[in-house]
Amino acid sequence: MNEVQTLAPSSSGPLAGFRIIEFAGLGPGPFCAMLLADMGAEVIRIQNKGKPQGLLLNTPFDVLARGRRSLAIDLKAPGAKEVLLDLVGKADALIEGFRPGVMERLGLGPDACLARNPRLVYGRMTGWGQTGPLAQSAGHDINYLALTGVLNAIGPASSPTVPLNVVADMGGGGLLLAFGIVCALLEAKRSGQGQTVDTAMTEGASLLAAMVHGFKAGGVMNNKRCDNVIDGGAYYYTTYECADGKFISVGAIEPQFHARLLETLGLDPATFGSQFDQSRWSEGKERLAEVFKTATRDEWVQRFDGVDACVSPVLDWEEALAHPHNVARGSFIEVDGVPQPAPAPRFSRTPAMVSRPTAQVGQDTHGILKDWGVDTEVIASLSKSSAI
Numbered sequence: 001m002n003e004v005q006t007l008a009p010s011s012s013g014p015l016a017g018f019r020i021i022e023f024a025g026l027g028p029g030p031f032c033a034m035l036l037a038d039m040g041a042e043v044i045r046i047q048n049k050g051k052p053q054g055l056l057l058n059t060p061f062d063v064l065a066r067g068r069r070s071l072a073i074d075l076k077a078p079g080a081k082e083v084l085l086d087l088v089g090k091a092d093a094l095i096e097g098f099r100p101g102v103m104e105r106l107g108l109g110p111d112a113c114l115a116r117n118p119r120l121v122y123g124r125m126t127g128w129g130q131t132g133p134l135a136q137s138a139g140h141d142i143n144y145l146a147l148t149g150v151l152n153a154i155g156p157a158s159s160p161t162v163p164l165n166v167v168a169d170m171g172g173g174g175l176l177l178a179f180g181i182v183c184a185l186l187e188a189k190r191s192g193q194g195q196t197v198d199t200a201m202t203e204g205a206s207l208l209a210a211m212v213h214g215f216k217a218g219g220v221m222n223n224k225r226c227d228n229v230i231d232g233g234a235y236y237y238t239t240y241e242c243a244d245g246k247f248i249s250v251g252a253i254e255p256q257f258h259a260r261l262l263e264t265l266g267l268d269p270a271t272f273g274s275q276f277d278q279s280r281w282s283e284g285k286e287r288l289a290e291v292f293k294t295a296t297r298d299e300w301v302q303r304f305d306g307v308d309a310c311v312s313p314v315l316d317w318e319e320a321l322a323h324p325h326n327v328a329r330g331s332f333i334e335v336d337g338v339p340q341p342a343p344a345p346r347f348s349r350t351p352a353m354v355s356r357p358t359a360q361v362g363q364d365t366h367g368i369l370k371d372w373g374v375d376t377e378v379i380a381s382l383s384k385s386s387a388i
Contacts, residue, residue, distance in 0.1 A: 001321060002333045002342070007316075013040020013343075014350045020186065022095045023108075027165065029097030030064035030200065031174030036093075036181065037067035038343035038352045043095075044368050046084065047361050049074045049388065058361050060336035065358040071369070072362025073096055075323070077387030079378065081107050090114045092188075093181050097125035100135050110196045120194040121184040124254050125177050127168070133215060136295075138376060141165035144172070150209050172204025185296040203310050215330045227278075231255060235284030236261060236275060239314060246297035247314035260309040276353030300312065362388070 018041040022033040037043040045065065047058075049072040056062055058070070073080050085108070088094060094113060096103050110122045127144045130135040135146075136359050144150035144162075145168050153163030180197040188194050206213075215221035215228075226231040236252040252261040255275070262269045269285065273280055292300065297313050302349045304311040315323060321339050333342045336357040343352035365388050369379050382388045 001339060002330050012350055013038065013352045014347055015182075015280060016040035018042065018092045019090060020093045020095065020181075021091045023098070023100050023103070024070075025097040027064075027097075028169045028173030028177070029095055031170050031191040031275065032123070032125065032177040032181070033095055034064050034066060035178040036138060036194060038354060040350070040352065041092075041318050043068045044087075044372075045070045045359070046362075047072045049075065049177050049362060049386075058358060058381045060338045060358055063335075063338065063340045064163075065267075066335055066340070067355045068359065069356075069364035069368055070359040070361055070364045072388065073382070075106055075108075079385070080387045081385070082097075083369070083374060083378060084096070085112065085116050086374060088113045088120060090372055091117065091120060092185060093121040095123045095177070096124070096135070098273075100130045101203050104256060107117060113198075114194055116196060117194065119188050119192060121181055121188060122194065122196045123177050123181045123184075123199065124196060125173055127173075130198045131202065141168040141201070144168035145205055148206045148209065150205050152211075152223070153164060153209075153212065153225060153231055155225055156232070157224065157240065160225065163250045167208065168201040168205040169258050171208055172206075173201040176204035177206065185383060186326070200252045208340075225233065233278075233281060234275075235281050238285065240289055240292035242292050242297040242300060245300075247301050248292060248297055249312050249314050251310035252314075253310070257310045260307055261311065264304055264309055 015036060018036075020036055020041050020043045022029070022031070022043050022045050024030065024045045024047045025096075033043050033045070045068045048072055058065060065386045067310055073084070075081060075084070086106075104111075113122055114120055124130060126135070127139040128137060142151065142162055142165075145154075145163075148168075150167060151160045151162075153160075154163055177197065177199040180199055184195055184197050212221060212230075216223075221228045221230075224233075225231060229237055230253075232238045234253075236250055236258050239247045239249050241247055250261065258275050259269060262272065265288065272284055275284075295303070300311070301313050313319075320326060326332060331344075332339055333354065334340070335354055343354060346352075366379060369382075369388075370376075379388075
């Protein structure tokens with residue numbers, strides 16, 4: 001695993017030269033900001049001065065906060081809002097993830113910010129979107145997934161399973177907002193005009209399931225959990241417990257991979273019939289479960305080594321860090337001694353990088369204000385009033 005040292009702000013990534021303001025929140029907003037910072041953008045975190053922080057936030061374990069400097073300010077203090085608007089005037093984009101109306105009440109909504117900087121891309125992150133009957137409702141990843149149909153499709157037949165918070169929060173939220181911001185930045189380069197990017201995690205989660213919607217409409221997927229090819233219903237696309245209690249994953253959808261799977265397991269394909277005969281999937285699962293129970297997970301890994309059958313070990317967190325493929329690719333790095341995913345994707349000419357570890361709240365306040373051209377007398381006034 002590669003160790004990353006504390007570096008100066010990156011100038012090598014594909015987004016080098018862009019300045020972005022992040023109003024720090026939780027989960028998908030910081031994830032979006034992390035992605036942009038990894039790509040070389042200068043992202044500054046605006047955090048509340050003196051506000052108690054949650055567990056692990058603003059420590060080296062707060063991986064989503066890597067790569068950015070922190071400016072802590074009391075937005076209710078005299079002159080604070082005006083200074084923030086000055087920073088907005090010099091930014092290319094802004095990220096906020098509060099409920100609709102919060103930024104407007106602070107005097108930092110899209111209208112005020114775009115009036116100060118007409119080229120600004122104003123990125124907004126919510127679960128339900130800026131409009132609609134649920135816009136002001138509380139929610140989390142599980143609730144957003146529930147409303148999209150995605151949650152109903154994940155898990156065993158008995159009940160839906162919670163897929164961590166990676167689908168709606170991170171993929172449908174943070175990743176989609178980062179994509180939207182970059183799209184709007186490209187458009188602003190042409191038009192000279194900024195705009196608001198309204199990112200709803202419900203809509204992002206639905207987009208991630210676009211292929212499944214097509215399958216459902218085309219009649220090749222139904223509403224039952226664990227009753228379809230890609231939801232664990234098929235014996236050749238699921239997981240199996242091994243002799244040591246660890247698991248192996250099987251994804252042998254294509255006929256050639258299916259044939260190699262059965263061959264390596266020592267099973268006669270003729271006794272299985274057509275792999276797409278759903279009436280025999282349950283029988284196939286029972287037979288494969290019996291076979292996989294006869295050896296440990298790592299013994300099966302050895303047997304399938306070099307065999308194109310789409311069979312892989314189900315690794316835990318520590319095992320994933322040490323897997324030879326991940327090590328060879330440098331897929332994980334250490335920042336301040338904390339293992340974490342490396343920036344991705346890879347670029348041949350403008351490599352992405354982690355420019356610095358997670359900053360403590362307000363660690364860089366004075367440096368950011370100075371670097372962004374705020375007058376020294378204004379900085380002194382903010383200090384005197386305890387705004388910073």
